[in-house]
Amino acid sequence: MKLIIGPSLLLLASTLLIGCSSSHKAKKSNATVASMSKEGSKEALDETIASWPSRPKLAIQQMMDKYGPPTEVSEAAVIWRDVGDYKRIMVTKTEIPHDFPMPHMDFLEHTVSYMVPADKADELLAFDGSITINKTAGEMSARCDLEGHNILTLNLANDIVKNNKGVKEARTEFGKNVVADFAGQHPAYVEKLQFKPHSPMKAAFPDVAVIAGSPVRATASTNMKGDAEIMGKVLAVDLNEVLAASTATKKDVSKPVMDYANMLQMEHAKNQKATMMLGQKIGMKPADTKAVDELKKKGANELSMLVPLKGEEFEKAYIAGMIKDHNAVLAMIDNELIPAAQSKDLKSHLKMTRDHVAMHLEKAKEIEKNL
Incomplete structure (x- = not known):
């Protein structure tokens, strides 16, 4: 018709x-x-x-x-x-x-x-x-x-x-x-x-996660604390570092800084996957709580100040930021996450994560000396 x-x-x-x-x-x-x-x-x-x-x-x-x-x-x-x-x-x-x-x-x-x-x-x-x-x-x-x-x-x-x-x-x-x-x-x-x-x-329809082991978004009616939130915080830290590293790899930076950014992106992405696999192993999905979201917001705020910078100015700010952030993550793991973790497997994963973070911190300090 x-x-x-x-x-x-x-x-x-x-x-x-x-x-x-x-x-x-x-x-x-x-x-x-x-x-x-x-x-x-x-x-x-x-x-x-x-x-x-x-x-x-x-x-x-x-x-x-x-x-x-x-x-x-x-x-x-x-x-x-x-x-x-x-x-x-x-x-x-x-x-x-x-x-x-x-x-x-x-x-x-x-x-x-x-x-x-x-x-x-x-x-x-x-x-x-x-x-x-x-x-x-x-x-x-x-x-x-x-x-x-x-x-x-x-x-x-x-x-x-x-x-x-x-x-x-x-x-x-x-x-x-x-x-x-x-x-x-x-x-x-x-x-x-x-x-x-x-x-x-x-x-609203937030859709359904398809990546195995993905976090579950916490709501006002759910109480998702403990190990689930701890895994969520680890994932948030990894995400922040992956996004910052990805930004650095798109900048015109020196080889040491480029190599460092590539290493961080690869290792934090690997830790993301390991954390989600751990959740599947212990039968608990990571929780995307308000506290977890605050960590993501903090990372976004810091990255927003890095993005406009170029060349040597970016390099110095990026490495200084990595030193600051990795120090903060070590303190969070030592003083908050490991003491609160209930699962033995999660405690072991946190200690392994800590070792990687400490190594990243020392590498950043070495690079900073030559900038």
Whole structure:
């Protein structure tokens, strides 16, 4: 079945092309956000979007009138978070040509928390190519030029997921609703969501680990301490060193530093694998707890300060960082991990890990003397 668009819709093409204003009235939200609550922030927004195309600028004004000031403003996008029924609303400076149901430009996106079944993804994309699905985050987004038409897209997408409509029927209904909308008939599917978005926690799908012995992510309802957390901390340390070493191997550094980085990457990766195999042996998966995550964050913060450096400046900072980090890891193993470990096999693994860390530390000290 072909989508049939009547003359009344075609007459409205020019309206779409210049960015139509929505016919839907709504009370202005009292939402306030930090980025727009500061003195002069409205002026800063106006300055940021001064060179934007007229249609996205209009959409920003319409969203502000309905939802209040945005949460985030950048050169590329203006974003509202957790307003109305939406997890996120975004207006982008970039306009993308889109010919369904008739030629217009996409620049306004509405996102809801929604768990899309994997077997429905193809149907949704066949219905409207401007739908985006983030299964991991549990999000479904619609992108168009009008809020009402994004609402329409999301409502029809929900119908497809619920098997209430097929793709062809949904596309035809989209065209009919657009005609009715511009005729001032206020179709329900254009006015508001006809379903309740899923809760973010239930919609999200973190997926399933496929690497044997991978850690288990701890939640607020789980108490994963003891040996499981100890193994998680060892893995976090190894990960930090692997990422730092990988960064060093991509820099223009001297041979001693390059050789050292290659050694660290190889040996810490090997220890990662050994730790996960140990978990399988003792019947306990490493735990990715809050404390473990803090170690990863610490590593990321330190690496972020190394990345911009080059040449000799990078070499000195990298080796100094390795000395500092390996000293800290030795202290953690000696004072925290080994005393707390219950499994004999884990204690043995920690002692072996300690020997490698101590060797890495001494090697770094030798290199530092010649920098």
